[in-house]
Amino acid sequence: MAYQEILELRTAGRGTRDIGADVARVVAASGVGCGLAHVFVQHTSCSLTITENADADVRRDLETVMARLAPDGDPAYRHDMEGPDDMSAHVRSVLTDTGLAVPVGAGRLLLGTWQGIFLWEHRAAPQRRRVVVTVIG
Amino acid sequence: MAYQEILELRTAGRGTRDIGADVARVVAASGVGCGLAHVFVQHTSCSLTITENADADVRRDLETVMARLAPDGDPAYRHDMEGPDDMSAHVRSVLTDTGLAVPVGAGRLLLGTWQGIFLWEHRAAPQRRRVVVTVIG
Amino acid sequence: MAYQEILELRTAGRGTRDIGADVARVVAASGVGCGLAHVFVQHTSCSLTITENADADVRRDLETVMARLAPDGDPAYRHDMEGPDDMSAHVRSVLTDTGLAVPVGAGRLLLGTWQGIFLWEHRAAPQRRRVVVTVIG
Numbered sequence: 001m002a003y004q005e006i007l008e009l010r011t012a013g014r015g016t017r018d019i020g021a022d023v024a025r026v027v028a029a030s031g032v033g034c035g036l037a038h039v040f041v042q043h044t045s046c047s048l049t050i051t052e053n054a055d056a057d058v059r060r061d062l063e064t065v066m067a068r069l070a071p072d073g074d075p076a077y078r079h080d081m082e083g084p085d086d087m088s089a090h091v092r093s094v095l096t097d098t099g100l101a102v103p104v105g106a107g108r109l110l111l112g113t114w115q116g117i118f119l120w121e122h123r124a125a126p127q128r129r130r131v132v133v134t135v136i137g
Numbered sequence: 138m139a140y141q142e143i144l145e146l147r148t149a150g151r152g153t154r155d156i157g158a159d160v161a162r163v164v165a166a167s168g169v170g171c172g173l174a175h176v177f178v179q180h181t182s183c184s185l186t187i188t189e190n191a192d193a194d195v196r197r198d199l200e201t202v203m204a205r206l207a208p209d210g211d212p213a214y215r216h217d218m219e220g221p222d223d224m225s226a227h228v229r230s231v232l233t234d235t236g237l238a239v240p241v242g243a244g245r246l247l248l249g250t251w252q253g254i255f256l257w258e259h260r261a262a263p264q265r266r267r268v269v270v271t272v273i274g
Numbered sequence: 275m276a277y278q279e280i281l282e283l284r285t286a287g288r289g290t291r292d293i294g295a296d297v298a299r300v301v302a303a304s305g306v307g308c309g310l311a312h313v314f315v316q317h318t319s320c321s322l323t324i325t326e327n328a329d330a331d332v333r334r335d336l337e338t339v340m341a342r343l344a345p346d347g348d349p350a351y352r353h354d355m356e357g358p359d360d361m362s363a364h365v366r367s368v369l370t371d372t373g374l375a376v377p378v379g380a381g382r383l384l385l386g387t388w389q390g391i392f393l394w395e396h397r398a399a400p401q402r403r404r405v406v407v408t409v410i411g
Contacts, residue, residue, distance in 0.1 A: 042249030112316030
């Protein structure tokens with residue numbers, strides 16, 4: 001059995017947005033008791049990640065690390081049509097992935113106590129992002 | 138319902154090969170309307186990724202970044218039995234993953250307009266790669 | 275059809291533990307012939323990865339690379355409540371992911387010859403980790 005919804009979410013520019021409640025709502029609507037919830041962004045300059053949800057400094061530090069691994073405006077990049085955050089956003093998306101899956105048990109997301117699901121915007125400006133949630137059981 | 142095919146694909150050495158049409162063909166053969174298409178490489182020195190499919194410079198820049206994060210012939214590596222691209226290929230595989238899943242809706246892959254599915258060869262020489270595509274709905 | 279087990283596994287501190295046999299046992303118990311085995315850790319300071327299972331130097335080299343990409347005790351980190359390996363563990367978890375899926379065919383994990391499934395502890399001290407295995411077919 002598979003159930004699917006496509007969400008349209010706004011981001012506030014670079015940074016993370018907690019989408020756990022959105023995903024949980026789709027899981028509840030699916031009626032699936034045991035299975036998987038898969039989340040996918042239809043873009044190549046943002047990503048999805050699971051990380052610590054308690055201290056916002058964790059996500060700030062993740063940005064600091066990404067700024068080293070994939071800096072904006074790197075002179076080595078050839079692809080820069082949309083500005084200094086164009087190619088760096090693609091790199092960050094590839095390193096952190098456009099999709100993830102969370103197990104579902106007893107009709108709920110089986111996340112750990114400190115795990116949050118985040119939509120990670122890598123472009124500097126706010127964007128509209130399409131997120132496909134598929135629940136299989 | 139699950140449907141599976143194992144594809145044998147050749148790579149031309151380091152770089153990306155668009156396998157979106159191969160995956161789409163398996164999805165069509167599966168008859169699944171709503172669900173997930175999972176793609177997996179049975180190797181540890183190549184990977185699968187979703188990134189921008191329009192400008193080939195994006196994939197060239199991704200190689201540039203990988204050459205920094207996981208350089209060939211790094212003297213710190215102990216594992217170099219198969220040459221300078223041996224361990225660097227394992228690192229790149231771990232950073233970018235051996236598997237990914239794309240949602241299926243109305244019998245088609247729900248990729249964004251600019252998303253392509255790429256088999257990413259990290260070894261310098263051409264290889265034969267086994268790719269398992271599993272469609273669940 | 276979905277089958278699920280939650281495993282409680284101990285780690286010996288930073289490093290990898292091969293959990294392939296644990297996952298294979300759950301697949302056998304599931305009775306699923308064709309489908310997917312999804313593995314997920316309910317934590318944000320360890321991860322799951324598939325890499326070379328023959329030469330342990332590969333995993334040692336992966337630690338060497340991670341120590342560069344996400345060093346312990348980096349003065350740039352703001353989040354360091356649990357010590358110098360706190361934030362570095364979160365970064366490594368995000369870069370290598372809390373979940374993965376392996377195809378199942380003829381009732382077995384369709385891993386390549388040299389592929390192992392590893393629980394990767396990023397904290398310095400031994401931990402108890404909860405791993406959710408979900409088999410769908």
